[in-house]
Amino acid sequence: MSIIVTDRGFRPSEAVNSVTLADLSQHQGSVDLAHTDDPALLEGQLDQITLIRISFPAFSDGRAFTIARRLRMMGYTGELRATGPVIADQYAMARRVGFDSVEIPEELAQRQPEEQWIFRANWKAHDYQSRLRA
Numbered sequence: 084m085s086i087i088v089t090d091r092g093f094r095p096s097e098a099v100n101s102v103t104l105a106d107l108s109q110h111q112g113s114v115d116l117a118h119t120d121d122p123a124l125l126e127g128q129l130d131q132i133t134l135i136r137i138s139f140p141a142f143s144d145g146r147a148f149t150i151a152r153r154l155r156m157m158g159y160t161g162e163l164r165a166t167g168p169v170i171a172d173q174y175a176m177a178r179r180v181g182f183d184s185v186e187i188p189e190e191l192a193q194r195q196p197e198e199q200w201i202f203r204a205n206w207k208a209h210d211y212q213s214r215l216r217a
Contacts, residue, residue: 139167
């Protein structure tokens, strides 16, 4: 089982019936993207997708951050969810680039409890660029 992290804390994950990019023609509102998929292939279909989950193969691989940002710049307004071994220290960046939630394995949630994620939930306050501009 996995855990969904939002600005409010942890909640159990729900079952999601999604397809991969390769099976996009059969989608039912949810799509799973790999960290190597090209989000441009979703152009013209974004308004029909309610949830896009983007996988992180490892916390050290940040390509999913770029995909999330590109999707938001393309006009996607549905839910974006990072999945995989994202760590609490990356939560503010995930929110800043456009992710609405993070889905982590239960084992990671045990090692990095809810308090660590909630501490970073005020992600807008931890933006060094805005502090530099002030």
